Amino acid sequence: MPIELPEDERTAAIASIQRYFEANMEEPIGNIAAGGLLAFFLEEIGPAVYNRAIAEAQERMQARIVELDIDLHEEPFQYWRKFETPRRRK
Template identity: 60%
Template sequence: MTIEIPKEARQEAIASIERYFQENMEERIGNIAAGALLNYFLEEIGPVIYNQAVTEVQERLRVRVDELDVEVHEDEFQYWRRQGGPGKKR
């Protein structure tokens, strides 16, 4: 699966990479090189982050599914209890 990011996010990421190089490295990086570096990160490291996120979502869903019976449980055979208890005539 190829990890893609929206065009606006990609532009911001490239600008961020350029700024990082400008402020933290001895050399500047151009727009094309920053885009290539971003592609490398998305292809090489992106799946690690993606897989971790999927694992975390699966765990959260498991917890929610385990709690589902408590959240939506309905007691059975409640009609007569709500009517005043068994054996009570109206």
């Protein structure tokens, strides 16, 4: 599944790439070249970042599922226990 950005985010990303080149490189980068670089990053590196984010989300969800069992567990058949009297030790 290709990673695509909404148009406003794509525009902001291209502007950020251009700004980075202006601040850190000897040559500025044009709009079309910055768009190509962004497309390359999204296709080549984007899936690795995406997959890592999914793995982290799965880890967090698994941890929450374990906590659900602890937080929400109820012992069954507890009705009669409230009528029992504590047994005396001899």
